Every structure is written in C-alpha cells, then in structure tokens.
Amino acid sequence: MYPMPEVEALTPRDRFLSALNLEEPDRVPMFELEFQYPEKITGRSNIVGDEARRLVAEGKELEVTSHNLENQIMLCRGLGYDALQLGLQQVQLVRELAPELALIGGCPAVTPMPGGMDAIDTIRRFYFDKDGLRRECEERTRTAIEACRPWVEQEVEVIRGGMDDMAGKEGPYLNPRLYHEMVFPYLKTLVDAVHNMGGRLFVHSDGDLKPILDGLINTGIDALHSIDPSAGMNIGAVKDTYGHRLCLCGNVDCAWTLVRLRPENVVEETKECIRKASPGGGHILCSSNVIHKAVPLENTLAMVETAKKYGRYPIAGRGV
Amino acid sequence: MSLTQEIRRKIVELDEPSVKTLLNQALEAGENPLALLEALREALTEVGKLYEEKTYFLSDLLIAGGISQQVIDTLTPRLAAVQEMKRGKVVIGTVEGSLHGMGKSIVVALLLANGYEVHDIGVNVPAERFVEKIKETGTPVLGLSVGLVQALPSVGNVIAALKQSGLRDKVKVILGGNAATEERAMELGCDAYAPNAIAGIRIIDGWLKKPR
Numbered sequence: 001m002y003p004m005p006e007v008e009a010l011t012p013r014d015r016f017l018s019a020l021n022l023e024e025p026d027r028v029p030m031f032e033l034e035f036q037y038p039e040k041i042t043g044r045s046n047i048v049g050d051e052a053r054r055l056v057a058e059g060k061e062l063e064v065t066s067h068n069l070e071n072q073i074m075l076c077r078g079l080g081y082d083a084l085q086l087g088l089q090q091v092q093l094v095r096e097l098a099p100e101l102a103l104i105g106g107c108p109a110v111t112p113m114p115g116g117m118d119a120i121d122t123i124r125r126f127y128f129d130k131d132g133l134r135r136e137c138e139e140r141t142r143t144a145i146e147a148c149r150p151w152v153e154q155e156v157e158v159i160r161g162g163m164d165d166m167a168g169k170e171g172p173y174l175n176p177r178l179y180h181e182m183v184f185p186y187l188k189t190l191v192d193a194v195h196n197m198g199g200r201l202f203v204h205s206d207g208d209l210k211p212i213l214d215g216l217i218n219t220g221i222d223a224l225h226s227i228d229p230s231a232g233m234n235i236g237a238v239k240d241t242y243g244h245r246l247c248l249c250g251n252v253d254c255a256w257t258l259v260r261l262r263p264e265n266v267v268e269e270t271k272e273c274i275r276k277a278s279p280g281g282g283h284i285l286c287s288s289n290v291i292h293k294a295v296p297l298e299n300t301l302a303m304v305e306t307a308k309k310y311g312r313y314p315i316a317g318r319g320v
Numbered sequence: 321m322s323l324t325q326e327i328r329r330k331i332v333e334l335d336e337p338s339v340k341t342l343l344n345q346a347l348e349a350g351e352n353p354l355a356l357l358e359a360l361r362e363a364l365t366e367v368g369k370l371y372e373e374k375t376y377f378l379s380d381l382l383i384a385g386g387i388s389q390q391v392i393d394t395l396t397p398r399l400a401a402v403q404e405m406k407r408g409k410v411v412i413g414t415v416e417g418s419l420h421g422m423g424k425s426i427v428v429a430l431l432l433a434n435g436y437e438v439h440d441i442g443v444n445v446p447a448e449r450f451v452e453k454i455k456e457t458g459t460p461v462l463g464l465s466v467g468l469v470q471a472l473p474s475v476g477n478v479i480a481a482l483k484q485s486g487l488r489d490k491v492k493v494i495l496g497g498n499a500a501t502e503e504r505a506m507e508l509g510c511d512a513y514a515p516n517a518i519a520g521i522r523i524i525d526g527w528l529k530k531p532r
Contacts, residue, residue, distance in 0.1 A: 115420070119422035124386070126379065128337075170516050171377055174379040175376065175379055206498075211374065292470060293470070294470055
C-alpha cells in the first residue's frame, strides 16, 4: 500500500469534517468526485471495462473491488486528498484499510432533471404532467431517504446526491419557479430526513445556479459542489452570501485553466480560490468537476501542491 | 382580440393545449395561414426577448420551440407558399463525443419557426457525416453543438474534414453548446460563436440575409 502522507495536525477525516462544520481545519481539505488517471499517481490502473467484466464472471468480484479501492486509497494518500467516494459495500473495508480518510456515500435524485438523453421529455413533464411528476418525485424521495439510511448508520461523513445537474452554462435548465414548485420541496424533505438520522448531504451541480441558489441553499444542504466558474459562478460571491450556511466545494476550472493553461496559471487560480473561499473555514478545494483525462498531470500536481502550501490556516483573504 | 392575436398570446404564455385548440379553430374559421405563421414568428421574438431579460429560461425556450414545431407541422400542408418562403438551409448536429441534444433541439425549433430548412443530423455525429450532409444538401451554414470540454477536439475534426473536402470556403460554421466559448470557437476555426439559441438565430439571419 502507498505510504502514509506526511504527518499533519489533523487526520484527513477530521480536516474534512471540520470544513463541513464550517470551521477552520489545519489546511484546506481536498477531494475529487472522480480522478481519471490514478495510474499516473499510484503506478497501477483501476480494473475496469472488459477486464473487470471477465474477472467478475470468474467470480473474482472481490478482487476487482479491492484492487480499485486500494488504488483510490493510494491516490488519496499520494496526493493528500482527504475523502473518497465509494460504494456501500466498501465502507467497512476502507475503514479498515484507511481509517484516516473521510468517506462519501451516495443517493439517487429526488426529481428527474433534464440533463440526459431524455431531456426534452423530462422538461415537458414539468409543464404538462405535474401530477404524474409529483407522484414520481414522492416515490423518488422515499427511495432516496431509504438509500441514505445505511450510509448514516455506517457513519460516513457525508452523502452526495439528492439532485443531478440543475443548470448549464446559460443558467438553470428549468424556469426557477419550477424548481421552487416541483424540485426544492422534495430535496428539503430528503435533507431534513438525513439530518434527523444524524447525517449530512451535499449536492453537486454544474452550471450557472445563481437564479436558484437561494432556494437551493434554503433546502438546508450541508455543502455545494462545484460552483462552476465556466458558467460564471464566483466562489467569492457565494462565500460572502452563503458561506455561514454551508460548506463550499470548488472550484479550480477543469474546463479551461486545468486543461489548457500552464502550471503557473493553475497555481494562481488555486491561490485565488483559496483566498476567496477558505478564510473562516467551510471550504473544500476541488476542481470544478472532475480530474479528467485531458487535464495534464503537472496541472493536477500544481493544484494539489498549491493547496498544501497556501491552504494552511489561518488564511487571510476574501473579497469577491 | 382576433384568433390570430390570441394564438400569438398563448404561444408567448407557453400554453400548448390552448394553441392547438385555437389553431384548429382559426383554420376552420378561414384565417390566413400566412398570418398565423407571422403570429408564430412574432410570438417567438417575444419569447426570445423574455429569455434575454431572464424572465424565461432554457426550459421555456424548449417548450416554445415544441409549440412552434406543432404550429408549423399544422400549417405546412395548407401553405404552399411555405416552401418559397424558406430563408435558407442549415445543417446542424452535436459533434462526436457530445451526447446531449437539448440546446440543439431548441435551435432547430427556432430555425424552423424562422423559416429555415433544417437538416438535423442528431447527436454524437462523426466529422465525415457533417461533410456528407453538406454535400448532399448544398447547405451554406453548419451549426455545431458541443456539450463537453472533452469533445472540443471533435469540432476541430469537423473543420479539418470540411477543409479536406474543399467545402470550408463554401460553408459558414457556427458553434454553440455548454463547452463552447467565443475564444474556443475562433481557436478551433469556426466563423462564429452563439452564446445561446436566440443569438445563434440572429447570426444565421445575418449570414443568410433575405427579406421576410
């Protein structure tokens, strides 16, 4: 297994929890929803695709799962990420292998969102099939609540889900009145249920959320990922208005800076992100979506090293 | 208020069932299909304005696009003049690696409502398919949509395929979609960038100037 990282004041789990609690940890925590080239850090690829299918068919599912999990743990330790997203069946194993890490569970969305292939049909339902949609949302909400229960029982630090992408670069997919009428009430029911169980929930959405941000945050979500800068979302502005109410996860631009610019530009943008969002705590540094294959390794490393160097508390800054 | 004016109002209000009913009533009452088509265009201009004012959002545009498609489908058989009124041809598609077609669908509906002959070749379209369709239709405008940053190289592939087939100088290329920006559109060799569907229609209107 990859060696443990340098000793820091807090464990990754405590650091991550501290940010979720809107407190200042020792340094700004980091994580990624997805990291598409772990082999460049750990020296070994995840087992996926045909190879994974073949091994599963041979009854070696546990082998595949363990390999990929170990790889994720090695990745976290190698880069200094504080949390990893995993499947419910893997919680126990990861707690044994890497008790220092924070864990992120998952649950399904409480409403359909028009981000997929059936976008047009989904949108039409919000206008012309509200009764049918409400029935579906009620059922989805029940399912999501039940999906959260075992995660909370296993004491994962936070659950990601409840909603899929709600917006694109031009703004929310739906008219904001539809979010208030048909989306946020169900999300609030889920959030309340998770809180009553003793858990936490965070939502990820790309896009320009400004017209619906107030309603979204009023549902009581504990954190928001990823404050999409390519859609005009300013993490400093969100921090100023809502930083006392929820943890912000973001937002080094993986659609431009991380992909197309040089490490020195990544360093500057990471420092800027920390300056705007980290002071006072309640910030987890991530890319604005995932570390995908088009992001050069040196840019990923520049972001991580900058966070370790300039993300130590106390951090001065702020200002939009 | 005349039936035509009422239809115009109901389109702006996105009241699809009422538009359908009123349109049939208007045609039975002998209203001029050309006047109804004009009412549709006026209504869509109003919808576009509401979108730019941020009163309407993407979903409202899409619903308006769907209504306009239904109106056009109803009017077309009764309106021999529609063919003569075509303002020009546009081939449109989402580039390879980009699977979402919502933005493109809105543009298609608005192009149709604005009198264009639209050849929509779908999502995740390989570069050669765009070239084939342009050759087949003799279209002077190509609309490309790209939803994912990872699919941006596919835009460059389409431009390269156009150059290779000797069509680049004959076709204006406009780029839109979530992953598109002005800078990227220019860098990839497109002629224009459309930040949204309404802006895209205006640019194409400018390229294919023909009095309404």
